[in-house]
Amino acid sequence: MSDAILAALGALFEGVRFLFTHGGPNVIMIAVACAMFWLAIAKGVEPLLLLPIAFGCLLVNLPLSEVMAQGGVLKTLYDFGIGNELFPLLIFVGIGSMTDFSPLLANPKLLLFGAAGQLGIFITLLLALALGFSKEEAVSVAAIGACDGPTVIFVSNMFAGMGKIPTAMVGALAVAAYSYMALVPVIQPPIMRLLTTRKERAVKMPSPKGKVSRAALIAFPIIVTAITGIIAPQGLPLMGMIMLGNFMKVSGVVPRLANASENEIANVATLFLGLAIGGTMAGPQFLTRETLMVFGLGLVAIIIDTVGGLLLGKIWYLLSGGKVNPLVGAAGISAYPMAARLVQNEGQRWNKHNYLLMHAMGANTGGQIGSVMAAAIMLSLLKGLGVI
Amino acid sequence: MDNTIFGLTMLVVGMGGTLASLFFITLVICALTAFFPVRPGKEEEKK
Numbered sequence: 350m351s352d353a354i355l356a357a358l359g360a361l362f363e364g365v366r367f368l369f370t371h372g373g374p375n376v377i378m379i380a381v382a383c384a385m386f387w388l389a390i391a392k393g394v395e396p397l398l399l400l401p402i403a404f405g406c407l408l409v410n411l412p413l414s415e416v417m418a419q420g421g422v423l424k425t426l427y428d429f430g431i432g433n434e435l436f437p438l439l440i441f442v443g444i445g446s447m448t449d450f451s452p453l454l455a456n457p458k459l460l461l462f463g464a465a466g467q468l469g470i471f472i473t474l475l476l477a478l479a480l481g482f483s484k485e486e487a488v489s490v491a492a493i494g495a496c497d498g499p500t501v502i503f504v505s506n507m508f509a510g511m512g513k514i515p516t517a518m519v520g521a522l523a524v525a526a527y528s529y530m531a532l533v534p535v536i537q538p539p540i541m542r543l544l545t546t547r548k549e550r551a552v553k554m555p556s557p558k559g560k561v562s563r564a565a566l567i568a569f570p571i572i573v574t575a576i577t578g579i580i581a582p583q584g585l586p587l588m589g590m591i592m593l594g595n596f597m598k599v600s601g602v603v604p605r606l607a608n609a610s611e612n613e614i615a616n617v618a619t620l621f622l623g624l625a626i627g628g629t630m631a632g633p634q635f636l637t638r639e640t641l642m643v644f645g646l647g648l649v650a651i652i653i654d655t656v657g658g659l660l661l662g663k664i665w666y667l668l669s670g671g672k673v674n675p676l677v678g679a680a681g682i683s684a685y686p687m688a689a690r691l692v693q694n695e696g697q698r699w700n701k702h703n704y705l706l707m708h709a710m711g712a713n714t715g716g717q718i719g720s721v722m723a724a725a726i727m728l729s730l731l732k733g734l735g736v737i
Numbered sequence: 738m739d740n741t742i743f744g745l746t747m748l749v750v751g752m753g754g755t756l757a758s759l760f761f762i763t764l765v766i767c768a769l770t771a772f773f774p775v776r777p778g779k780e781e782e783k784k
Contacts, residue, residue, distance in 0.1 A: 453766070454766060454769075454770060454775075455770075455775055457763045457766035457767050457770065458763060460759050460762060460763045460766070461756070461759060461760065461763060463759055464755050464756040464758075464759040464760070465756075467752070467755050468752060470751070471747060471748040471751050471752045472748070474744055474747050474748065474751075475744040475745070475747075475748055478740045478741070478743065478744040479744075484740065484743055487740075487744070488747075557775075558775075558777065559775040559776055559777050560775065560776050560777075561770070561775055562770075562773035562774065562775065562776060564772075564773040565766075565769050565770055565772075565773040568769055568773075569766065569769065572762075572765055572766075572769070573762060576758065576761065576762055576765070577758075580754070580758050581754075581758070715759070718759070718762070719755060719759055722755055722758050722759060723751065723752075723755045726750075726751055726754040726755055726758065727747065727751055730746070730747060730750055730751055730754070734738060734743065734746070736738075736743075
Protein backbone atom coordinates (compact mmCIF):
# COMPACT_ATOMS: atom_id res chain seq x y z
CA MET A 350 0.00 0.00 0.00
CA SER A 351 2.75 2.42 1.02
CA ASP A 352 4.60 1.59 -2.22
CA ALA A 353 1.50 2.47 -4.23
CA ILE A 354 1.12 5.82 -2.40
CA LEU A 355 4.80 6.61 -2.98
CA ALA A 356 4.49 5.71 -6.67
CA ALA A 357 1.40 7.90 -6.99
CA LEU A 358 3.15 10.81 -5.25
CA GLY A 359 6.17 10.25 -7.46
CA ALA A 360 3.95 10.57 -10.53
CA LEU A 361 2.54 13.82 -9.17
CA PHE A 362 6.01 15.27 -8.72
CA GLU A 363 7.33 13.96 -12.03
CA GLY A 364 7.01 17.45 -13.47
CA VAL A 365 9.06 18.99 -10.67
CA ARG A 366 11.75 16.33 -11.14
CA PHE A 367 11.82 17.03 -14.87
CA LEU A 368 12.13 20.77 -14.21
CA PHE A 369 15.23 20.25 -12.06
CA THR A 370 16.87 17.67 -14.30
CA HIS A 371 16.12 18.66 -17.90
CA GLY A 372 13.99 21.78 -17.56
CA GLY A 373 16.58 24.57 -18.13
CA PRO A 374 15.38 25.58 -21.63
CA ASN A 375 11.74 25.31 -20.52
CA VAL A 376 12.34 27.64 -17.57
CA ILE A 377 13.98 30.18 -19.89
CA MET A 378 11.02 29.99 -22.28
CA ILE A 379 8.54 30.39 -19.41
CA ALA A 380 10.47 33.57 -18.52
CA VAL A 381 10.22 34.63 -22.19
CA ALA A 382 6.45 34.01 -22.04
CA CYS A 383 6.23 36.17 -18.90
CA ALA A 384 8.23 38.92 -20.68
CA MET A 385 5.74 38.76 -23.56
CA PHE A 386 2.84 38.98 -21.09
CA TRP A 387 4.46 42.09 -19.62
CA LEU A 388 5.01 43.65 -23.05
CA ALA A 389 1.42 42.93 -24.12
CA ILE A 390 -0.32 43.95 -20.89
CA ALA A 391 1.86 46.69 -19.40
CA LYS A 392 3.28 48.19 -22.59
CA GLY A 393 0.46 47.46 -25.04
CA VAL A 394 2.84 45.86 -27.56
CA GLU A 395 0.69 44.04 -30.15
CA PRO A 396 -1.46 42.51 -27.35
CA LEU A 397 -3.85 40.81 -29.78
CA LEU A 398 -1.06 38.55 -30.98
CA LEU A 399 1.54 38.58 -28.22
CA LEU A 400 -0.91 37.53 -25.50
CA PRO A 401 -2.07 34.27 -27.13
CA ILE A 402 1.47 33.57 -28.44
CA ALA A 403 2.84 33.97 -24.91
CA PHE A 404 0.13 31.73 -23.48
CA GLY A 405 0.83 29.07 -26.09
CA CYS A 406 4.53 29.38 -25.22
CA LEU A 407 3.73 28.94 -21.52
CA LEU A 408 1.54 25.90 -22.17
CA VAL A 409 4.11 24.09 -24.29
CA ASN A 410 6.99 24.75 -21.90
CA LEU A 411 5.37 23.58 -18.69
CA PRO A 412 7.08 20.34 -17.64
CA LEU A 413 5.89 17.21 -19.43
CA SER A 414 3.31 19.23 -21.36
CA GLU A 415 1.65 17.29 -24.16
CA VAL A 416 -0.22 20.16 -25.79
CA MET A 417 1.98 19.86 -28.91
CA ALA A 418 2.05 16.06 -28.92
CA GLN A 419 -0.10 14.25 -31.49
CA GLY A 420 -3.71 14.88 -30.45
CA GLY A 421 -2.75 17.73 -28.08
CA VAL A 422 -4.84 20.89 -28.21
CA LEU A 423 -2.18 23.16 -29.72
CA LYS A 424 -1.01 20.50 -32.17
CA THR A 425 -4.63 20.10 -33.32
CA LEU A 426 -4.93 23.87 -33.77
CA TYR A 427 -1.59 23.94 -35.60
CA ASP A 428 -2.61 21.18 -38.02
CA PHE A 429 -6.06 22.70 -38.47
CA GLY A 430 -5.03 26.22 -39.37
CA ILE A 431 -1.27 26.79 -39.56
CA GLY A 432 -0.11 23.58 -41.22
CA ASN A 433 -2.39 24.33 -44.17
CA GLU A 434 -1.89 28.16 -43.95
CA LEU A 435 -5.59 28.80 -43.34
CA PHE A 436 -5.36 31.16 -40.33
CA PRO A 437 -2.95 33.72 -41.89
CA LEU A 438 -5.22 33.88 -44.92
CA LEU A 439 -8.36 34.38 -42.80
CA ILE A 440 -6.57 37.22 -41.00
CA PHE A 441 -5.77 38.70 -44.41
CA VAL A 442 -9.50 38.80 -45.27
CA GLY A 443 -9.98 40.81 -42.07
CA ILE A 444 -7.06 43.13 -42.86
CA GLY A 445 -8.57 43.77 -46.30
CA SER A 446 -11.88 44.70 -44.69
CA MET A 447 -10.14 47.12 -42.35
CA THR A 448 -8.08 48.84 -45.05
CA ASP A 449 -9.17 51.99 -46.85
CA PHE A 450 -7.44 52.34 -50.22
CA SER A 451 -9.00 55.77 -50.97
CA PRO A 452 -5.84 57.81 -50.17
CA LEU A 453 -3.87 55.56 -52.54
CA LEU A 454 -6.43 55.87 -55.34
CA ALA A 455 -6.45 59.65 -54.87
CA ASN A 456 -2.68 59.70 -55.47
CA PRO A 457 -1.64 56.43 -57.19
CA LYS A 458 2.06 57.37 -57.44
CA LEU A 459 2.31 56.74 -53.69
CA LEU A 460 2.20 53.02 -54.49
CA LEU A 461 5.86 53.26 -55.56
CA PHE A 462 6.81 53.97 -51.94
CA GLY A 463 5.24 50.61 -51.19
CA ALA A 464 7.79 49.03 -53.52
CA ALA A 465 10.79 50.91 -52.09
CA GLY A 466 9.69 49.86 -48.61
CA GLN A 467 10.36 46.21 -49.49
CA LEU A 468 14.09 46.69 -50.08
CA GLY A 469 14.79 45.17 -46.64
CA ILE A 470 13.31 41.83 -47.73
CA PHE A 471 15.81 41.29 -50.52
CA ILE A 472 18.90 42.70 -48.78
CA THR A 473 18.14 40.60 -45.70
CA LEU A 474 17.80 37.56 -47.93
CA LEU A 475 21.37 38.13 -49.12
CA LEU A 476 22.62 38.66 -45.56
CA ALA A 477 20.88 35.53 -44.29
CA LEU A 478 22.45 33.47 -47.07
CA ALA A 479 25.85 34.96 -46.23
CA LEU A 480 25.35 33.95 -42.59
CA GLY A 481 24.84 30.33 -43.59
CA PHE A 482 21.07 29.95 -43.63
CA SER A 483 19.66 27.62 -46.27
CA LYS A 484 17.74 29.16 -49.18
CA GLU A 485 14.35 28.37 -47.64
CA GLU A 486 15.42 29.64 -44.20
CA ALA A 487 16.84 32.82 -45.73
CA VAL A 488 13.61 33.52 -47.62
CA SER A 489 11.60 32.96 -44.43
CA VAL A 490 13.83 35.31 -42.43
CA ALA A 491 13.75 37.90 -45.21
CA ALA A 492 9.95 37.84 -45.13
CA ILE A 493 10.13 39.69 -41.78
CA GLY A 494 11.00 42.70 -43.97
CA ALA A 495 7.42 42.51 -45.26
CA CYS A 496 6.47 43.95 -41.85
CA ASP A 497 3.49 41.69 -42.01
CA GLY A 498 2.98 38.83 -39.55
CA PRO A 499 0.57 36.71 -41.62
CA THR A 500 2.89 36.91 -44.66
CA VAL A 501 5.84 35.70 -42.58
CA ILE A 502 3.81 32.81 -41.16
CA PHE A 503 2.42 31.91 -44.58
CA VAL A 504 5.86 31.80 -46.24
CA SER A 505 7.76 30.12 -43.41
CA ASN A 506 5.06 27.56 -42.72
CA MET A 507 5.04 26.55 -46.37
CA PHE A 508 8.71 25.56 -45.99
CA ALA A 509 8.10 23.95 -42.58
CA GLY A 510 5.38 21.82 -44.18
CA MET A 511 7.91 20.68 -46.81
CA GLY A 512 10.40 19.85 -44.03
CA LYS A 513 12.82 22.49 -45.38
CA ILE A 514 12.93 24.58 -42.16
CA PRO A 515 12.43 23.50 -38.53
CA THR A 516 8.88 24.04 -37.18
CA ALA A 517 10.33 25.92 -34.17
CA MET A 518 11.67 28.51 -36.59
CA VAL A 519 8.10 29.46 -37.57
CA GLY A 520 7.49 30.55 -33.97
CA ALA A 521 10.72 32.55 -33.82
CA LEU A 522 9.92 34.25 -37.12
CA ALA A 523 6.36 35.08 -36.08
CA VAL A 524 7.41 36.53 -32.74
CA ALA A 525 10.21 38.54 -34.39
CA ALA A 526 7.82 39.86 -37.06
CA TYR A 527 5.13 40.94 -34.61
CA SER A 528 7.65 42.36 -32.13
CA TYR A 529 9.33 44.53 -34.74
CA MET A 530 5.96 45.65 -36.15
CA ALA A 531 5.15 46.87 -32.65
CA LEU A 532 8.55 48.50 -32.36
CA VAL A 533 8.18 50.51 -35.58
CA PRO A 534 7.55 53.72 -33.55
CA VAL A 535 10.91 53.17 -31.86
CA ILE A 536 12.86 52.04 -34.94
CA GLN A 537 11.70 54.52 -37.59
CA PRO A 538 11.96 58.08 -36.15
CA PRO A 539 15.76 58.06 -35.60
CA ILE A 540 16.29 56.80 -39.18
CA MET A 541 13.91 59.47 -40.50
CA ARG A 542 15.91 62.20 -38.76
CA LEU A 543 19.23 60.70 -39.77
CA LEU A 544 18.45 60.49 -43.48
CA THR A 545 16.53 63.74 -44.01
CA THR A 546 17.40 67.39 -43.50
CA ARG A 547 15.31 69.75 -41.38
CA LYS A 548 14.28 71.55 -44.59
CA GLU A 549 13.08 68.31 -46.21
CA ARG A 550 11.11 67.26 -43.13
CA ALA A 551 9.31 70.62 -43.05
CA VAL A 552 8.03 70.39 -46.65
CA LYS A 553 4.26 70.96 -46.73
CA MET A 554 2.19 68.80 -49.07
CA PRO A 555 -1.34 69.94 -49.87
CA SER A 556 -3.99 67.43 -48.79
CA PRO A 557 -5.66 65.55 -51.65
CA LYS A 558 -9.10 67.03 -52.36
CA GLY A 559 -12.26 65.31 -53.43
CA LYS A 560 -13.77 61.87 -53.01
CA VAL A 561 -12.64 58.74 -54.84
CA SER A 562 -15.43 57.28 -56.98
CA ARG A 563 -17.15 54.16 -55.66
CA ALA A 564 -16.70 52.47 -59.02
CA ALA A 565 -12.91 52.93 -58.79
CA LEU A 566 -12.88 51.57 -55.23
CA ILE A 567 -14.84 48.50 -56.36
CA ALA A 568 -12.72 47.88 -59.47
CA PHE A 569 -9.41 48.27 -57.60
CA PRO A 570 -9.36 44.97 -55.62
CA ILE A 571 -10.44 42.99 -58.67
CA ILE A 572 -7.74 44.54 -60.84
CA VAL A 573 -4.96 44.06 -58.26
CA THR A 574 -6.02 40.43 -57.71
CA ALA A 575 -6.00 39.77 -61.46
CA ILE A 576 -2.58 41.40 -61.96
CA THR A 577 -1.07 39.44 -59.04
CA GLY A 578 -2.55 36.22 -60.36
CA ILE A 579 -0.97 36.80 -63.75
CA ILE A 580 2.46 38.03 -62.55
CA ALA A 581 2.98 35.97 -59.41
CA PRO A 582 0.40 33.17 -59.10
CA GLN A 583 2.19 31.62 -56.11
CA GLY A 584 1.16 34.63 -54.02
CA LEU A 585 -2.43 34.71 -55.20
CA PRO A 586 -3.84 33.30 -51.92
CA LEU A 587 -2.23 36.21 -50.02
CA MET A 588 -3.32 39.01 -52.35
CA GLY A 589 -6.63 37.34 -53.18
CA MET A 590 -7.71 37.17 -49.54
CA ILE A 591 -6.71 40.74 -48.67
CA MET A 592 -8.53 42.01 -51.75
CA LEU A 593 -11.58 39.81 -51.06
CA GLY A 594 -11.93 41.47 -47.64
CA ASN A 595 -11.61 44.92 -49.20
CA PHE A 596 -13.99 44.07 -52.04
CA MET A 597 -16.70 42.98 -49.62
CA LYS A 598 -16.28 46.23 -47.70
CA VAL A 599 -16.31 48.67 -50.65
CA SER A 600 -19.10 46.83 -52.51
CA GLY A 601 -21.39 47.89 -49.67
CA VAL A 602 -23.82 45.04 -50.37
CA VAL A 603 -22.51 42.48 -47.86
CA PRO A 604 -21.99 44.49 -44.67
CA ARG A 605 -22.59 41.40 -42.54
CA LEU A 606 -19.81 39.47 -44.29
CA ALA A 607 -17.45 42.46 -44.19
CA ASN A 608 -18.15 43.00 -40.49
CA ALA A 609 -17.71 39.30 -39.74
CA SER A 610 -14.37 39.25 -41.61
CA GLU A 611 -13.19 42.34 -39.78
CA ASN A 612 -14.33 41.18 -36.35
CA GLU A 613 -15.40 37.61 -35.57
CA ILE A 614 -13.40 35.74 -38.23
CA ALA A 615 -10.23 37.83 -37.79
CA ASN A 616 -10.50 37.61 -33.99
CA VAL A 617 -11.00 33.85 -33.86
CA ALA A 618 -8.22 33.27 -36.41
CA THR A 619 -5.90 35.62 -34.47
CA LEU A 620 -6.52 33.75 -31.20
CA PHE A 621 -5.98 30.30 -32.70
CA LEU A 622 -3.00 31.43 -34.75
CA GLY A 623 -1.35 33.03 -31.71
CA LEU A 624 -1.85 29.96 -29.53
CA ALA A 625 -0.60 27.56 -32.20
CA ILE A 626 2.46 29.71 -32.96
CA GLY A 627 3.21 29.92 -29.22
CA GLY A 628 3.02 26.13 -29.24
CA THR A 629 5.99 25.95 -31.60
CA MET A 630 8.18 27.73 -29.04
CA ALA A 631 9.26 24.70 -27.02
CA GLY A 632 12.52 25.57 -25.24
CA PRO A 633 14.85 22.82 -26.48
CA GLN A 634 13.99 23.53 -30.13
CA PHE A 635 13.53 27.30 -29.86
CA LEU A 636 16.65 28.30 -27.93
CA THR A 637 19.21 28.11 -30.69
CA ARG A 638 21.79 30.41 -32.24
CA GLU A 639 19.53 30.63 -35.32
CA THR A 640 16.72 32.16 -33.25
CA LEU A 641 19.02 34.98 -32.13
CA MET A 642 20.14 35.49 -35.71
CA VAL A 643 16.49 35.59 -36.85
CA PHE A 644 15.81 38.43 -34.41
CA GLY A 645 18.95 40.32 -35.50
CA LEU A 646 18.19 39.95 -39.19
CA GLY A 647 14.55 40.93 -38.64
CA LEU A 648 15.65 44.23 -37.15
CA VAL A 649 18.03 44.81 -40.08
CA ALA A 650 15.18 44.09 -42.52
CA ILE A 651 12.90 46.73 -41.05
CA ILE A 652 15.70 49.31 -40.87
CA ILE A 653 16.54 48.75 -44.55
CA ASP A 654 12.84 48.93 -45.49
CA THR A 655 12.68 52.37 -43.89
CA VAL A 656 15.92 53.45 -45.57
CA GLY A 657 14.57 52.28 -48.96
CA GLY A 658 11.37 54.29 -48.58
CA LEU A 659 13.21 57.40 -47.39
CA LEU A 660 15.75 57.23 -50.22
CA LEU A 661 12.97 57.09 -52.82
CA GLY A 662 11.36 59.99 -50.96
CA LYS A 663 14.58 62.00 -51.26
CA ILE A 664 14.88 61.23 -54.97
CA TRP A 665 11.26 62.29 -55.41
CA TYR A 666 11.92 65.46 -53.41
CA LEU A 667 14.73 66.38 -55.81
CA LEU A 668 12.77 65.47 -58.96
CA SER A 669 9.69 67.40 -57.83
CA GLY A 670 11.66 70.51 -57.01
CA GLY A 671 11.08 70.15 -53.28
CA LYS A 672 7.31 69.52 -53.41
CA VAL A 673 7.35 66.01 -51.93
CA ASN A 674 8.19 65.46 -48.28
CA PRO A 675 10.64 62.50 -48.17
CA LEU A 676 9.25 61.41 -44.80
CA VAL A 677 6.22 59.99 -46.64
CA GLY A 678 8.55 57.31 -48.02
CA ALA A 679 9.01 55.87 -44.52
CA ALA A 680 5.31 54.95 -44.55
CA GLY A 681 5.85 52.57 -47.49
CA ILE A 682 5.91 49.56 -45.17
CA SER A 683 3.05 47.31 -44.20
CA ALA A 684 2.71 48.37 -40.54
CA TYR A 685 -0.72 49.96 -41.06
CA PRO A 686 -1.66 52.58 -39.90
CA MET A 687 1.19 52.96 -37.42
CA ALA A 688 3.82 53.99 -39.99
CA ALA A 689 1.49 56.63 -41.48
CA ARG A 690 0.80 58.14 -38.06
CA LEU A 691 4.52 58.28 -37.34
CA VAL A 692 5.12 60.23 -40.56
CA GLN A 693 2.32 62.65 -39.65
CA ASN A 694 3.77 63.17 -36.15
CA GLU A 695 7.32 63.59 -37.42
CA GLY A 696 6.23 66.03 -40.15
CA GLN A 697 4.29 68.13 -37.68
CA ARG A 698 7.18 68.17 -35.28
CA TRP A 699 9.20 70.17 -37.80
CA ASN A 700 6.33 72.20 -39.27
CA LYS A 701 3.23 72.70 -37.16
CA HIS A 702 1.10 73.42 -40.25
CA ASN A 703 2.09 70.19 -41.96
CA TYR A 704 -0.60 67.54 -42.53
CA LEU A 705 1.01 64.54 -44.19
CA LEU A 706 -1.45 61.94 -42.92
CA MET A 707 -3.43 61.32 -46.12
CA HIS A 708 -0.25 61.03 -48.22
CA ALA A 709 1.30 58.76 -45.62
CA MET A 710 -1.87 56.62 -45.51
CA GLY A 711 -1.62 56.25 -49.29
CA ALA A 712 2.01 55.15 -49.03
CA ASN A 713 1.15 52.87 -46.11
CA THR A 714 -1.61 51.04 -47.99
CA GLY A 715 0.86 50.92 -50.89
CA GLY A 716 3.23 49.22 -48.44
CA GLN A 717 0.58 46.61 -47.67
CA ILE A 718 0.14 45.82 -51.34
CA GLY A 719 3.92 46.02 -51.87
CA SER A 720 4.72 43.56 -49.09
CA VAL A 721 2.24 41.00 -50.38
CA MET A 722 3.40 41.55 -53.96
CA ALA A 723 7.07 41.11 -52.91
CA ALA A 724 6.20 37.86 -51.10
CA ALA A 725 4.17 36.70 -54.10
CA ILE A 726 7.03 37.46 -56.49
CA MET A 727 9.53 35.77 -54.18
CA LEU A 728 7.43 32.59 -54.06
CA SER A 729 6.96 32.60 -57.83
CA LEU A 730 10.72 33.08 -58.34
CA LEU A 731 11.43 30.17 -56.00
CA LYS A 732 9.07 28.01 -58.06
CA GLY A 733 10.73 29.21 -61.26
CA LEU A 734 14.22 28.49 -59.88
CA GLY A 735 13.14 25.02 -58.81
CA VAL A 736 13.67 25.67 -55.08
CA ILE A 737 10.05 24.76 -54.24
CA MET B 738 22.30 26.79 -57.50
CA ASP B 739 25.04 28.64 -55.63
CA ASN B 740 23.73 30.68 -52.69
CA THR B 741 25.37 33.93 -53.87
CA ILE B 742 23.89 33.65 -57.35
CA PHE B 743 20.54 32.71 -55.84
CA GLY B 744 20.61 35.73 -53.50
CA LEU B 745 21.63 38.17 -56.21
CA THR B 746 19.00 36.78 -58.59
CA MET B 747 16.34 37.21 -55.93
CA LEU B 748 17.56 40.76 -55.19
CA VAL B 749 17.63 41.91 -58.80
CA VAL B 750 14.60 40.06 -60.17
CA GLY B 751 12.62 40.16 -56.91
CA MET B 752 13.09 43.84 -56.14
CA GLY B 753 12.91 44.75 -59.82
CA GLY B 754 9.79 42.63 -60.26
CA THR B 755 8.14 44.21 -57.22
CA LEU B 756 8.93 47.71 -58.49
CA ALA B 757 7.78 46.91 -62.03
CA SER B 758 4.56 45.25 -60.81
CA LEU B 759 3.65 48.15 -58.56
CA PHE B 760 4.54 50.64 -61.30
CA PHE B 761 2.19 48.75 -63.61
CA ILE B 762 -0.57 48.80 -60.99
CA THR B 763 0.06 52.55 -60.57
CA LEU B 764 -0.53 53.05 -64.30
CA VAL B 765 -3.69 50.94 -64.11
CA ILE B 766 -4.99 53.00 -61.17
CA CYS B 767 -4.25 56.20 -63.11
CA ALA B 768 -6.31 54.84 -66.01
CA LEU B 769 -9.03 53.78 -63.58
CA THR B 770 -9.23 57.21 -61.98
CA ALA B 771 -9.33 58.76 -65.45
CA PHE B 772 -12.48 56.71 -66.18
CA PHE B 773 -13.91 57.33 -62.73
CA PRO B 774 -12.44 60.68 -61.68
CA VAL B 775 -12.11 61.89 -58.12
CA ARG B 776 -15.26 63.93 -57.36
CA PRO B 777 -15.02 67.26 -55.53
CA GLY B 778 -15.92 67.07 -51.85
CA LYS B 779 -18.98 68.81 -50.38
CA GLU B 780 -16.98 71.87 -49.25
CA GLU B 781 -15.48 72.35 -52.71
CA GLU B 782 -18.92 72.01 -54.32
CA LYS B 783 -20.22 74.83 -52.10
CA LYS B 784 -17.41 77.10 -53.30
